[in-house]
Amino acid sequence: MSRKREFSYWISARELRETKVQDETEEEGRKRVYIITPLGTRARRIVFCGVLTQKNQEDNMTRATINDGSSNFYVSAFANEYGMDVKNSLDSIEPGSEVFVMGRVNTYSNNDRLYVNINPETVSPTDAESRKFWAAKVRYLARRKMLAVTQARKNPSPDDLISKGYTREEAESAVRSVKHYPDFDLSQLQESVPADGIPETGKSESGNRNFVLDYIRNNDTDGMGCRYDDLVAASSNIGLEQGDLDELLNTLGSEGEIFEVSLKRYKII
Amino acid sequence: MMGSEKTYEIGDLKEPMQNINIKGKIVNINLRKVSNERGESVYHYGIIGDSTGTIPFTAWSLSSSLKAGDVVAIRNCSTRDFKGTIRLYIDSSSAIKLLPGEEMEVHRTSATMKIGQLSRSTPYVTVRGRIGKVYEREFERDGKKTTIYSTRIEDETGSIRLSSFGKMLEEGSEVEIQGARLSEYNGSLRISINENSQVTRTKLGIKIGERFLDISSISSPVGGVTIRAICISMGEKSGLLYRCSECNSKVDEIRCPDHPDAPIKYDIFAYFTMDDGTGTIQASAGSRAMLEILGIKEEEFNPQNRAINKNMIRERLHEKVLGHAFKITGDVREQNMGLSMRGFSISRISDQDITAMTLEQEADFQ
Numbered sequence: 001m002s003r004k005r006e007f008s009y010w011i012s013a014r015e016l017r018e019t020k021v022q023d024e025t026e027e028e029g030r031k032r033v034y035i036i037t038p039l040g041t042r043a044r045r046i047v048f049c050g051v052l053t054q055k056n057q058e059d060n061m062t063r064a065t066i067n068d069g070s071s072n073f074y075v076s077a078f079a080n081e082y083g084m085d086v087k088n089s090l091d092s093i094e095p096g097s098e099v100f101v102m103g104r105v106n107t108y109s110n111n112d113r114l115y116v117n118i119n120p121e122t123v124s125p126t127d128a129e130s131r132k133f134w135a136a137k138v139r140y141l142a143r144r145k146m147l148a149v150t151q152a153r154k155n156p157s158p159d160d161l162i163s164k165g166y167t168r169e170e171a172e173s174a175v176r177s178v179k180h181y182p183d184f185d186l187s188q189l190q191e192s193v194p195a196d197g198i199p200e201t202g203k204s205e206s207g208n209r210n211f212v213l214d215y216i217r218n219n220d221t222d223g224m225g226c227r228y229d230d231l232v233a234a235s236s237n238i239g240l241e242q243g244d245l246d247e248l249l250n251t252l253g254s255e256g257e258i259f260e261v262s263l264k265r266y267k268i269i
Numbered sequence: 270m271m272g273s274e275k276t277y278e279i280g281d282l283k284e285p286m287q288n289i290n291i292k293g294k295i296v297n298i299n300l301r302k303v304s305n306e307r308g309e310s311v312y313h314y315g316i317i318g319d320s321t322g323t324i325p326f327t328a329w330s331l332s333s334s335l336k337a338g339d340v341v342a343i344r345n346c347s348t349r350d351f352k353g354t355i356r357l358y359i360d361s362s363s364a365i366k367l368l369p370g371e372e373m374e375v376h377r378t379s380a381t382m383k384i385g386q387l388s389r390s391t392p393y394v395t396v397r398g399r400i401g402k403v404y405e406r407e408f409e410r411d412g413k414k415t416t417i418y419s420t421r422i423e424d425e426t427g428s429i430r431l432s433s434f435g436k437m438l439e440e441g442s443e444v445e446i447q448g449a450r451l452s453e454y455n456g457s458l459r460i461s462i463n464e465n466s467q468v469t470r471t472k473l474g475i476k477i478g479e480r481f482l483d484i485s486s487i488s489s490p491v492g493g494v495t496i497r498a499i500c501i502s503m504g505e506k507s508g509l510l511y512r513c514s515e516c517n518s519k520v521d522e523i524r525c526p527d528h529p530d531a532p533i534k535y536d537i538f539a540y541f542t543m544d545d546g547t548g549t550i551q552a553s554a555g556s557r558a559m560l561e562i563l564g565i566k567e568e569e570f571n572p573q574n575r576a577i578n579k580n581m582i583r584e585r586l587h588e589k590v591l592g593h594a595f596k597i598t599g600d601v602r603e604q605n606m607g608l609s610m611r612g613f614s615i616s617r618i619s620d621q622d623i624t625a626m627t628l629e630q631e632a633d634f635q
C-alpha cells in the first residue's frame with residue numbers, strides 16, 4: 001500500500017507484436033522504458049490472460065510463450081531476489097493451462113526490429129471464463145481506441161476527442177498514435193482478438209518451430225549458415241508469415257537453439 | 270480559436286454547447302488526483318453559479334489559487350451530458366479571468382441528480398428513486414419524540430443511504446425528494462430528509478438491474494454498483510481473523526480481553542486490487558461475500574473445524590481469487606487513500622456475464 005501502484009494496460013499480443021516504438025524517460029533519476037503501441041497506448045506494465053503454449057524451464061530462468069488467440073506473449077522469469085516466487089509460480093503451471101500474467105515490458109532490438117517480452121510480477125493459473133472476459137474487454141478497449149485514432153487523424157486534438165465522448169486516456173493515446181504511427185493500417189488490428197478467442201494449443205506453434213529448425217539444419221548449403229531469404233520463401237509456403245518467422249527466429253536464438261553466424265545467416269547449435 | 274462574444278446565463282445552458290462564455294461565482298471547488306502512466310495529474314471540480322442557477326464543472330487547467338466565492342469570466346468552455354447531468358467543461362483552450370471585487374448573487378438550486386452522480390460538491394440535491402427496506406426507530410431530543418426512518422434509495426445509476434427525520438417513508442414506493450442534505454460518514458455518502466426537504470410520491474417506473482461501471486468512471490463514493498474485473502493482487506493482510514462472539518470486535522489471541530469466557534468466531538478479511546482494463550480499485554470483503562468463492566460452506570466455517578486455519582484461508586485466497594475475473598457489487602467509499610469498494614456480493618464471471626457485457630459493448634458502438 002505504501003508504494004504507488006503503476007497503471008497497467010490490457011493489450012492483445014497482436015497489438016504488442018506490432019509495437020515498433022519505445023520511449024525512454026528518466027523518472028526519479030532512473031531510466032524508465034515505455035512502449036508506445038500502434039494504438040498509442042504508452043505502457044510499462046501490462047495485464048493479460050492466455051494459454052501457456054510453451055515453457056523452457058532452467059535453474060536461472062524460465063521462458064514461456066502464452067497465446068491469447070491473436071498472437072504470442074513472450075515471458076521471461078528470472079531466479080533472482082525479486083523474481084523467485086514468480087518463477088516458481090510459472091514453473092508449476094503446465095503447458096495447455098489458462099494463465100494470468102501481470103508484468104513489466106522489456107524491449108530489445110534486432111535487425112532494426114523492436115521485440116517486446118514480459119518480465120512477470122505476478123503469474124497465476126486462471127480459468128477459461130476469466131480469459132474470455134479479458135479478451136472481450138481488450139477487444140472493446142481496442143475498438144474504442146481505433147475509433148479515436150481514426151478521429152484523431154482528422155483532428156489530433158485531445159480536447160476535441162474528449163468533447164466527442166472519449167476518455168482523456170483514449171484521447172491522449174489516439175494523438176500519440178497519430179504522431180508515432182501515422183500510416184499504420186488499423187484494419188490489421190480489427191479482429192486482433194477473435195470473439196471466442198480460442199488460443200492455439202501450441203501444435204502449429206511447435207510445428208513451425210520444428211519446420212524452421214529442420215530447414216536451417218538441412219539448408220546450410222555452403223557451410224556459412226542457412227540464408228534468411230531462403231527461410232522466408234520456404235516459410236511462406238507453409239503459411240508462416242515473415243513477421244511470425246522473425247519472432248520465431250528471435251525466440252530460437254534467445255533459447256540457444258540457433259545462432260546468427262553472420263548477417264541473416266543462421267546455424268543450429 | 271474564435272469564440273462567440275455572447276455571454277450565457279447559467280440557467281440557459283443546455284448540452285452540448287461549444288465555445289461558450291459565462292460569468293459566475295465559484296460556489297465550491299475541489300481538487301482530485303488521478304493516476305495514469307505518467308504518475309499523477311490533477312483536475313478541479315465543483316459548482317459555479319449566477320443569479321439564474323448553478324452548474325457542476327470539471328476543469329483540467331485551472332489555477333489552483335481560485336477559491337469558493339471568486340467571481341470569474343470564462344471564455345471558450347463547453348457543456349456536455351455527464352451521465353444524465355449537464356456539466357460545464359473548462360479545458361486548455363478556455364480562458365479564465367478573475368474579476369476581483371465583483372459581487373454576485375447565486376441562485377442556489379438543488380439540482381436534480383442521478384444517485385450515481387452525487388458527490389460532496391453538491392450539499393443539497395433533488396433525487397428521484399425507489400425506497401428500499403425501511404427501519405424505524407424512536408429518537409428523543411429536548412423532550413420531543415421523533416421517528417427516524419433509515420433506508421436506502423436507488424435509481425438506475427446507484428443507491429445511497431437515506432435517513433428521514435419525521436417524514437415517513439414506505440418500502441417499495443417511488444419518491445422525489447427535493448432539498449435532501451448530502452453528507453459523508455466514514456467515507457460513504459448519505460442523504461437525509463429534514464423539515465426543509467419535500468418528499469413527493471411519484472410514478473417513475475424505473476427499471477433497476479445491475480449497475481455496471483468501468484473502474485475509470487468511478488469518481489465519487491457511489492453505492493450499490495457492480496464492477497467486472499480481474500483480481501491483480503492480494504493484500505498481505507488478507508486472511509482469517511477471529512472475533513469475540515459477545516462484542517464482535519476483532520481479537521488477536523484466542524479470547525477477547527473484555528469477554529474471556531465468550532467463544533471466538535471466524536471471519537474473513539480480504540483486501541485486494543481489481544483491474545478492468547480502464548483502471549484499478551482496492552476492494553475489500555468479509556466472510557459473507559467470500560465463503561462461496563473460497564469453496565467453504567457456511568456450516569463448516571467455525572473454530573471447531575480443524576481443516577480451517579490461517580494458512581488454508583490464505584492459500585485459498587491466492588488460488589481462487591488472484592488472477593480470476595469477478596463481478597463485485599458493493600458500495601464505493603472515499604477514505605484518505607482514495608476510493609475503495611466494499612463488496613457485499615461477489616461471484617465469478619460466467620459465460621452469461623461475458624455475453625451480456627459483449628451486448629452492452631455492441632450497443633456502445635451503435
Ligand SMILES: [Zn+2]
Nearest residue numbers: 513516525528
Ligand atoms: Zn468481546
